[in-house]
Amino acid sequence: MLEWTLKNISKQYGYQAILVFCLFPFIRLLWLGFDNALTANPIEFITRYTGTWALVFLCCTLAVSPLRKVTNFNHFISYRRPLGLACFAYALLHFLTWLVLDHQLEFSEIIPDFYKRTYITIGLLAFILLIPLAITSTNSMQKLLGRNWKKLHQLIYLIALLAPLHYWIHKAAKNNLFTVKIYLGIIGVLLAYRVFYWAKRNLASRNSPKTLN
Amino acid sequence: MTKKSNSSLILPSEITPQHFFENRRNLMKVAAASTLSASMGEWFTRDAVAQSVANKLNSTPNVALSVLEKKTSYEDVTSYNNFYEFGMDKSDPKQNVKNFQTTPWKISIEGLVNKPRVFDLADLLKLAPMEERIYRMRCVEGWSMVIPWVGYSLSNLIKQVEPQGSAKFVEFVSLADKKQMPGLGSQVLSWPYVEGLRLDEAMHPLTLLTLGLYGEVLPKQNGAPVRLVVPWKYGFKSAKSIVKIRLVEKQPANSWWLANPGEYGFYSNVNPEVDHPRWSQASERRIGDDKGFFGPKRKTLMLNGYADQVGSLYAGMDLKKYF
Numbered sequence: 179m180l181e182w183t184l185k186n187i188s189k190q191y192g193y194q195a196i197l198v199f200c201l202f203p204f205i206r207l208l209w210l211g212f213d214n215a216l217t218a219n220p221i222e223f224i225t226r227y228t229g230t231w232a233l234v235f236l237c238c239t240l241a242v243s244p245l246r247k248v249t250n251f252n253h254f255i256s257y258r259r260p261l262g263l264a265c266f267a268y269a270l271l272h273f274l275t276w277l278v279l280d281h282q283l284e285f286s287e288i289i290p291d292f293y294k295r296t297y298i299t300i301g302l303l304a305f306i307l308l309i310p311l312a313i314t315s316t317n318s319m320q321k322l323l324g325r326n327w328k329k330l331h332q333l334i335y336l337i338a339l340l341a342p343l344h345y346w347i348h349k350a351a352k353n354n355l356f357t358v359k360i361y362l363g364i365i366g367v368l369l370a371y372r373v374f375y376w377a378k379r380n381l382a383s384r385n386s387p388k389t390l391n
Numbered sequence: 392m393t394k395k396s397n398s399s400l401i402l403p404s405e406i407t408p409q410h411f412f413e414n415r416r417n418l419m420k421v422a423a424a425s426t427l428s429a430s431m432g433e434w435f436t437r438d439a440v441a442q443s444v445a446n447k448l449n450s451t452p453n454v455a456l457s458v459l460e461k462k463t464s465y466e467d468v469t470s471y472n473n474f475y476e477f478g479m480d481k482s483d484p485k486q487n488v489k490n491f492q493t494t495p496w497k498i499s500i501e502g503l504v505n506k507p508r509v510f511d512l513a514d515l516l517k518l519a520p521m522e523e524r525i526y527r528m529r530c531v532e533g534w535s536m537v538i539p540w541v542g543y544s545l546s547n548l549i550k551q552v553e554p555q556g557s558a559k560f561v562e563f564v565s566l567a568d569k570k571q572m573p574g575l576g577s578q579v580l581s582w583p584y585v586e587g588l589r590l591d592e593a594m595h596p597l598t599l600l601t602l603g604l605y606g607e608v609l610p611k612q613n614g615a616p617v618r619l620v621v622p623w624k625y626g627f628k629s630a631k632s633i634v635k636i637r638l639v640e641k642q643p644a645n646s647w648w649l650a651n652p653g654e655y656g657f658y659s660n661v662n663p664e665v666d667h668p669r670w671s672q673a674s675e676r677r678i679g680d681d682k683g684f685f686g687p688k689r690k691t692l693m694l695n696g697y698a699d700q701v702g703s704l705y706a707g708m709d710l711k712k713y714f
Contacts, residue, residue, distance in 0.1 A: 217481065218471035218678045219534055221685070282687045287671065295669060351669050353579045353650060354479055 189253055196257045200264035203231040204271075221279050228272035233341055233361055235265035240338060240368040247375065259315055262334075266312040273305050301344035304337050311337075338365050448603035450521035450541045456597060457525035458696070463536035467679050469610045473530065474631055475580060476565070476572040477612065483574070484612035491571050493616040493632075502562075502637035505553035512616055515602065518551070519543040523606070524599060529661045529695045531625035535675045540620050541603030546594045549638075554590065558638035561593040562586070563619055563630040580646045586630040587643030587657065588621065589704075597622055597700055623697040625659045656714040660705070661695035665714045 207227060210216050217223045239261045246254040281288050291298045311331055313319070320327050342362045349358050474484040477491075494512060501507040510518075521541055529535045549561070567583035569575050575582050592598065599620040602609060609615040614631025621628050627647055637643075647655035654668050663673045674688040694701055705713075 218467040219481075219676065221676065222534070279685055280688075284687075287673070291671070294666075297669065348669065351651070351654060351667070352479075 185251055188251060192253070193256060193260075196260050200235070200260050200267075203227070203268065221275065225272060225275045225280065228268050228275060229345070232265055232268035232272055233345065235261055235268060236334075236338060236341055237361065237364050237368065239265055239334065240365065244368060244371045244375075263312060263315060266308045269305050269308055273302075297344050297347035300340050300347065304340035304344060307333050307337050307340070335369065338369065446607040448521060448541050448606060448608050450523040450603070450606070453522040453524045457523070457539075458527055458537060460525075460527070460537045461681060462525060462539055463677075463679050465605050468536060468538055468604065469612060471678060472612045473532075473626065474574075474612060474614065475577065476567065476574045476582075476584065476632070478574045479577065479579065487573050488611035491611045491615075493611060496616045496634075498617060498633055498636065500548070500552045500636045500638075502639050503555040503558035504638050505555060506551070508552055510548075515548070515600070515617060519547040521602070526599070526620060526622040527692075527695050527697075528620075528622065528626055528629075529675060529691065531627060531655070531659065531667065531672075533670060533672070533675055534678055535689070535691075536678050539605055540599055540601045541606065542599045542601035542620070544596045545598045545600040545619065546596065548600055548636075549593060552638075554638050557640050559590055560639050560642055561588050561590055562635075562637040562639055562643035563588075563633050564635035564637070565630050566632045566634045580650050582646075583634075584630060584646050585643060586619070586628055586645045588628070589642075590638070591704055592621070592701075595701060595704065597697060623661055623694040623701050625661060627655070628659050658705075658710075658713050660710065660714075661691060661693075662710055662714070663691040663693060665711055 207224065211220075239258060242254055242258040242261065246252060277283060277288065281291075292302060293299060311333060314323060314327060314330060323330065342358060342365055345361065346355065346358045349355055470485050471481045472484040473481065477484040477487040496512045497509050498511075498515070499507075499509045520543065522543055523539055523541050525537060525539045527535060528538050563586045565584040565586075566572070567575055588598070599622075601614075601618050601620045602616065604610070604613060609618065614629075617633055618631040619629045619633065628645075642657055645655075645657060647659075648657055661672075666672055672691055675691045676688050680686055680689075692698070
């Protein structure tokens, strides 16, 4: 009964709730801006804020399919696209803050950063990999790509390793790795679940003919 | 009877349209609130005045050693701090210093000196005339401020204890008290916080023993009650809340160098030509810049703009090697 109720509530309002959640950090950022509450160093604040939220939405995106399997709420899968796109949107804001606000499009500074600073190289790579995923997120693109769509979107696993690595290398300058480890732990669990699930299914399908005999 | 009285009854809502009615109510709320805030405001100002009188620290401006750039606001100087003893976020120190006891305070000067001595705060306050010096402050993280410090040259204090000929370096030790400093639980640095200077750097007139800023005693989050300010070096070289100064023969192992020797050198002179391994040091973001916070960064100056005064200390040295 409880499960039935939860299922219906989440079916009815879940998608809207997810959209509100996706927009909340952006609206809060605007609010803080108008309220003059972006700390003494607003650009640093905006950079960290958007980067952190991109990472949060990355974790949320990765959490969708495990949650769906655990709960058997199949409609959860419809939340994955807005969450994934929110991850891309905050990553884009993060990138643009760095490019336009921080470096003022000063390419003589920006270009050396691409190859001289490992954490920037890795962050940029993660962002570039997100672009095709965002572009092919529509229904029509999904149809057009067919089986390749799934293959392409497995890039998210690579991004899920690059993004925390980018954060790690940046924070390692001051050994301040506590928060990084939390994100890494969450991503680790979400990826480990997939490995576990995949192994279980593969072993089961290999074993099942034998048990039939 | 009932019917008649009903028909003659005029409801207030018929006379006053609802939005007028609501507006009036809002006006009353605003009036009430403004009276309240006016009286509260007075209360707060009175409080602030009382506090600033108690904290006032008289000084004479030292124009020759001050820069003419626009000062960073008191609010930014006292709310955006790196003081890891009180937490790693910039906003942590201001929030976590409430229980920090800065009086009484003693500072012990020892090591290779003829007259080792323990000074208390009153000794320090009358040791030399207080000067106000407006210095640039450049953080290794790539931001900067302009701060009106109050204090006097550290050399005044060091001369008191008569360094021996064998003394080559000065080590500064900050307070590390777990009961008062919640950040000490962090493994980021080894505590107590230790910094060091070469003796000639420590004796340079620009090196300021600092007891105040903006005309008042140091706020706790800025390293009260006594700290160092070495304006041509990255901010972390300027030790806060100092309890011990030792004159030594060998180069001290300063905390950041110990934590990450490849990234934080002993000298840590501000130098736009020597990058931090993870970021460029060629430019800096001035906190509260006039150009607005979306304005461009400033070019970082060699030795933070103090090259004329202190450049000779490093004559012939490879500053890439001794970063």
